[in-house]
Amino acid sequence: MKIRSSGQTGRGYPLRIFVLSGLGASLIMMIVLAFLYVSMDGVDKTASAREIKIATRLINTFRSRIGHEQESTTVWDDAVNHLSSPPTPDRDKWIDDHLGSWMQRYFGHDAAFVVDGEDKPIFASIEGKQVDNHRFDSLRPAILGMAKGLRARLRQGGGSVRAGQILSLGASDYGYFEGHPAILSVKPIIAKTGVLTQPPGEQYLHVAVRRLDTDFLSDLSVEYGFASLHFARQLPGSRNETALPLLRSDGAVFGYFAWRPDRPGLAYLISIMPMLVGMFFAIAVGIFIFSMMLEDRERRNKAQEDRIRYLANHDPLTGLLNRSAYDRVLDRRAATPETKQFALVYLDLDRFKQINDTLGHAAGDAVIRAAASRLGALLPEGAVAGRIGGDEFNALVPFERVEEIEELCAAILEAVKAPIPYEKHKISVGVSMGAATFPVDSTDREELVRKADVALYHSKARGRGQFAMFGPEMDDHVRERAQQERDLRNALADPSQFSVLYQPKYASRGGDIVSVEALVRWHHPERGELLANDFIPLAEKTGLIRELGRHVLVETCRTAADWSVGKVCVNVSPVQWNDPYFAISVMAILKRSNFDPKRLELEITESAWMENGAICGRNINTLRAIGVTVALDDFGVGFSSLNRLREAEVDRVTIDKSFIEGLGQRRGNETIVKAIIDVARSKGLKTTAEGVQTPQQVDFLKALGCDSFQGFLLSRPLPESEIEAMLGGQPVEEKQLSLAS
Structure with a gap:
């Protein structure tokens, strides 16, 4: 889809200028001649x-x-x-x-x-x-x-x-x-x-x-x-x-x-006529040139105004309507009584962020353009498409039967997932879609948007690369999610519902406990104990993760201040890393709890580290400057390259458990784990394997040179009293676990 400029061009443009210039010069000439004629006629009448x-x-x-x-x-x-x-x-x-x-x-x-x-x-x-x-x-x-x-x-x-x-x-x-x-x-x-x-x-x-x-x-x-x-x-x-x-x-x-009669006026007029003709010709040329300049300027201004007006309503990358223009179309159609039924379709590209991170933003732009082009080619007459976000699209599609929308969505799924050529690459991307229909699902504009968004969320929750038509059961899911958010807010108002467990990490040589990782649990009054994966995503989406993360860090530093273990690890959400005041908040907590910064290790997810915005980078550098170490958590699942690991400004790399579980079972996992450990060692980084379940995994990791292990084979997460009993207040080197050799 191309941006068109409506500036007037073509063969008629110089001709129009020429005609206008000629008319202008002729008008001036006639006025001057009329003035001279009247003046000279007066002279002639006087002479007569x-x-x-x-x-x-x-x-x-x-x-x-x-x-x-x-x-x-x-x-x-x-x-x-x-x-x-x-x-x-x-x-x-x-x-x-x-x-x-x-x-x-x-x-x-x-x-x-x-x-x-x-x-x-x-x-x-x-x-x-x-x-x-x-x-x-x-x-x-x-x-x-x-x-x-x-x-x-x-x-x-x-x-x-x-x-x-x-x-x-x-x-x-x-x-x-x-x-x-x-x-x-x-x-x-x-x-x-x-x-x-x-x-x-x-x-x-x-x-x-x-x-x-x-x-x-x-x-x-x-x-x-x-x-x-x-x-x-x-x-x-x-x-x-x-x-x-x-x-x-x-x-x-x-x-x-x-x-x-003697006509001196006419004689004078005739005598100066060659000069007048030359002067008028010069005026005509001047008017022509000036008119060309004005016309060209007007044309460029018109083209610029048209482009500004176009860009005010269209996305410059794809040519689709932008959010504000799309919303106006939606408002107009939803408010018009004679509007026929239409579907509001929400589309969100899958794995788009990984394309930007691995191939760059130019590749991401190419994907956006290709997806928009394929979408536009499939939309029926009367449909309107818009790009409302980075990789988010909306479409208003008139229809007679609901099956038409389902067929369209299926066709879009197939079209978008086809490989997109970019330079020497073939980029594959998917799309998730959700749709709500007017007036069946709602005649209210806001409610229709909400239900289309709910359908999209439902589509993503089912595994992406799918489409979903809104159904009443989806509202139940949304209401449940809203109730969870309310429960989470209430729980943060009374933090006693949360507890912090600690899971040890063992050195591969000697089996010493080298650190413990703080893991939060929510003791829901109705649903029982919830693991972090059950509520952390909700906390991140609602912004409550800042308050929850602060509570976990305060509780951990207060509890572990006197422990003899070398490091205490705490997971930090990307939302927290991108908070401008996060480093200051951590330093304040360390000071109040009298916790040695060198004993604190904060974990950053691979996705947050890959984004590594300016704020996140400043927080990392500030905390490392006071002795806090930073660990790259779950490395290998964020689609970052090993070359980027060489550039990492972190102190430890934790290998995701999905690679550890597949050791000896999935081809290639051993090679990947070995490559991660080798690159980390060449950079001077420590490595920790998560999710160790079997002695064979321990043996393999020890052979590869992994520095430490963590998993249920070694120890489950323990409450404060049990981890203190395990540590017993004795020096760390005396607490060893006999690991299979």
Whole structure:
């Protein structure tokens, strides 16, 4: 089962970043361009307004300038005199020279006409050449209206000339001349000096024509910077042109001056566009890189969050649910009314600790993973598995028939016990299982858990490698165990129910009693005398072993303080060895009882010695430092290697009675015992054989070099009075037992 990370990866990831970066850069670009466009458009509008103002002032100035140019010859006594004289070729030539071609030559007027007091043409000149007077006909409609108004004003007394100033009245308007748009200007021909008198309103009129569709506009365009200035009869439809309406005197629109406006803002914007594009490209690249970094960081954070969330609910070694997550699933299913029946299965690997101790924790992890994988492969759909401890697993399994659970458990037993390959080894491990069903066994979550645990305990008690479905009789066993715990607590409150017996240990050479071992007995008021194996495991599981062990040690030191025997041995539980205050407690007991520490030997079981945690190691070293010796008890049953015995920081090794009983009967026992004695001797350790029953065993052990023996052949455990009588207060060397040789 693998831990999966839900961090988003794949081909869509860079594309998404690219699209988002492009959108981001485009948005920024549009905002900047919009800002620049609005700003530059404002600049352009200001420039356009300025151009319109200039054009308006220019056309007004131009119109007035035409009249001013006319006054160079229309306000002149000679002009009045020549026009008043009879028609002659000389007069006509003078008029042409000064009122016709002169205007074209010096001022660029396109046409000039002179009309009499009745508005009849008497002179016509076009493009500097005198022409027939009928060419005036195309102007007549426009000129007559202008002339009528001008003569009316002249009759009202206008047109006087002051010294140094030309103040002739005039009329100016827009009109068409032979199909061409033009500015029409009418001025009266009057005397400058005031000597000549003319009837008001009867003066000759000079008409000047300046076309708007000639080089005139081109000259204005160049001189004043109006691009493509031209005349348009209709309002131009192009947004790229500015149009200034030309209003006639009556307010009607005559046409338009149109030109391509100067747009400095747009020009500036276009000029900086390459730089903007480069800048935006750089921004897009920067956003892309930054987005990639953010996305990658977000993805890694998401993956880390997912992994943290995963690890918060799963066991990292197996991928199964951890205890808290599994408990939540169990709570949810047990609390849901519509939940179908399911079994709560507890699993505990057998001999797992020995694998860790002999092959290391890496091998143990491999076993855990393999067991979890095999379990997961067998669970049906809808089942949920969890690892709730080092080698403990739970499973919630829905079922229709109870036989399905039994078949599943049998299959798990077979699958788990199959050899697990690890490096060069084939590791074999078993499993014990217990199951309780919902809602048959209970609908209460806590009660269901308790009954599954009871079934597992029952399975282990039957010899491991089995499974058990919860049954009512198991509760009886649990109740009995609970009653035993209560009885044990009550007995510790009144230690008189406990007694300490002492079993001698004899030297192989000479048969001297070299030490005695303290063995506790419980005189149960109902069950009678109980051996240590009947209640010590219960005391260890309930934690009462600390109080019981302390009582045995206090009683032993008090009783044996004055005995002449060399050593007094006391068994110590692993629970006590792992108590941080155990060494201090032992030293306090020795001091109060005035017991010589060098006479005390404390035994540690092989399993506790193999674990040998930091606390246990400190206790051993502290006690050995004051002279207390430490014996490795029941060596050979804890699956430790002989090589580890070479590293032991103990003083004595006791060979388990299971090896002694098999001497001469089970093949290999003699070799094992001999190997233990040889290794211990090479390390300088003493050896003691437990459970000696026959003289033949004594002979064999003596031949192998075993240092001491203990067993019913030599002496049973004795109460205080009998062991004192055996010792008799005499020196140890005088108390010998004749051992068969």
